[in-house]
Amino acid sequence: KGEKHWGEHVRIEYDPLFRKHGVDLVISGHQHNYQRSTVRRSADSAPSDTITYAIVGGAGGDLDLKRVEDYHMYNATYLDHHFVSLDIKNQSLSWTAISSAGDVVDHFTIQR
Numbered sequence: 001k002g003e004k005h006w007g008e009h010v011r012i013e014y015d016p017l018f019r020k021h022g023v024d025l026v027i028s029g030h031q032h033n034y035q036r037s038t039v040r041r042s043a044d045s046a047p048s049d050t051i052t053y054a055i056v057g058g059a060g061g062d063l064d065l066k067r068v069e070d071y072h073m074y075n076a077t078y079l080d081h082h083f084v085s086l087d088i089k090n091q092s093l094s095w096t097a098i099s100s101a102g103d104v105v106d107h108f109t110i111q112r
Helices: 003-020
Strands: 025-028 034-040 050-056 076-078 082-089 092-099 104-111
Touching (some): 034 104, 050 082
Parallel strands (some): 025 050
Antiparallel strands (some): 034 050, 092 104
């Protein structure tokens, strides 16, 4: 498909499957920065019925200082080196994105 059309490919081919099968969190890489978006599963779903998409690609190497495309859907963007820590307990997933300097750049929790 090529990098330019990858986002479109994911939206058309995979997003309907994620929504249909109740996926709560989609983690991907490749893009060398941090981006997170939380969207409602459908227009008529409850506000808490969401899918979170996260791109985690800033652990090393050259950074992508621009987003491939801006779909105006990102809750958080960080354009520097980072890593993510996950804390899973019972029915709760706590996600923390941390800069290389140790600062929290994003945090959210998913409850099941």
